Amino acid sequence: MEPLDDSDSKLERVDSDQTSTSSASGISSVFSTDDFRNGDISSISSGSGEIPTCTVNRVILAPPLIAMSNEADKNEPAAPEEVVVTAVTREKCVGMNNKGVSWGHTSVIGRRREMEDAVAVIPGFMSRTCDHVGGCTAPGSRSSGEISPIHFFGVYDGHGGAQVAKFCAKRMHNVIAEEWEQEIAGGAEWQKRWEAVFANGFERTDSEIESDEVAPEMVGSTASVVVLSGCQIITSNCGDSRVVLCRRTQTVPLTVDQKPDREDELLRIEGEGGKVINWNGARVFGVLAMSRAIGDRYLRPWIIPVPEVTFTARTDEDECLILASDGLWDVMTNEEVGEVARSILRRRRRSLSSTEEISPTQVVADSLTEIAIGRNSTDNVSIIVVDLKSKRKRVQRPPSIS
Template structure:
């Protein structure tokens, strides 16, 4: 992300990678950050062990009792069962068949200011407790399952705030979720309150802990993935898209200073948007919301925009990326590349070599670099096809 006081020179340094393992055994996090290395990539697999069960009931095929008085005849009962809607279940079942991969490279910039965080199982809750369960009352809705976290942070003016967000944001969100227990909160409102307080709290911690100068900040785009919901929260112009069937669906809207509602907000607060190599707040910052950037208050704010998307069996993958990707590739270009690679690898059963999600992340990064992206490039790809479904398709 450009701050952007001057153009950065080309450099071939590599990007640092830091692997954090929290003390809790229910989660492992991969966190990427800053300074002097060229690239990093990683992939993961959250797999459920198979299980089976049987009851002690005598199979109906062996015993055919006479119908009770007042009950429908067997042939009528069969007809009713055939026309009854299928029983709903959580789309992601226990949310344990998700695989992911990421790539983060310095590209043509002098300094690496991007950071990414992948935290499988950063919370463990029942699907109906998280909210938005597609199969309320089903067995899977009441079973404890992991909730996964993915975040991309694109720093400007320095890497300090982006690195801090990668290390801290998911912990703050988990704490704030537990704190938001006001009676009568509908689940969407609870998540909106959680994200709003989390982004504000992270922003305040940057100041109170004196982590960065006032001219340093970062975008923050995160996804919380439950068994049935894709919940996104965005500050800035990093972006999330969902590949569903043949569609590429944007789940976030870039917060640019010349976006009509953002321009009105900035100007009503006494600020100005100046066109200097693109629209910028006071001619400095190319986005209108971010974590940090205290010198641009009240025009640049850490207030996220939040969206909710119910998962579908047609979902292929999620793609989170910094604008090093989006500056040179459209949503549709990115979606087409992801779908083509995912389906080819599934068809050829190539998952054991390199996870399909990792192959997509690597490919998108290479394409963006090849199209002369001038920024750091960070991409997370989350494969939403559960392993069992991928094997059935093969």
């Protein structure tokens, strides 16, 4: 695809008449008008909010500056070049410079008979110092010791019923916060701590579903979650929902779908005596089209609630995060999603007035939902969009779970 900066004109009308269910007029300059037709986008839930910034400092080292010899001295005997390395310190981390983080989400039933998705946005689900959370790039600075809010976002795509997805949306963030309290005393390296927190948290949530008899044994859910600090984007994924980061003109996948025919997953399943059968796509025993999930006790040990965790340091070039169920990814590529999101956000940031009721992130979520339905997505569609470049002063909103 063309770089976004060269293609903004293609989407110049994308957000001209957006409402809570976006207008189709703008995207048609890039996408066919058929992308917006013939679908039920009755909203089960949607909304936007603004959450406060983190207060962590960061140190950045600039590239070396090389003192070149004077042009007039070209013919003189060569002398060793003098290399000058300049250290540039930034007093505030990316999260602090953003003056807060805004978000928007949608969750619609689409063409399915039942709504099985759930989403959770929990601003400030923990408050910790940056050096305790880990990944601070200015350890020992004044701000690294200041308490800052840490934010939680989650998309849960249920199958066989909505019970597990709804339980995860209400419970998962609390379990993760509790597990962090237990792990922080262990003294392990910060990434190892987070990996243990998510592994234990997902397993514990899975066990609570069984012990509390939340759902029948054939009901399960994906879980794609993000913990966002001032310096780090920490993702934990179980299943085939997905998280991507829009960074400048690139769309960077932060998770990898756990599908039964993924080479390592196929080897694991077959090593446990299981089978992957192609029945309308690769499925474990011809039943489930993913290889990891919370719940699904009927398919143990082949379906496991073990997440894959990634760590991404935030930069000034970060545009937004997008978490979504496969109702979106089944019909749109990462690059298409990123192009739409970047174009809308950049334009809306330039034109946003103090009286604007719909946030840019909500416009992105609404637009992506309409495109997915217009492209005949056959699944529920749930999307969270997190703006990482907001410059406005933010007022904390209450948690959102749906």
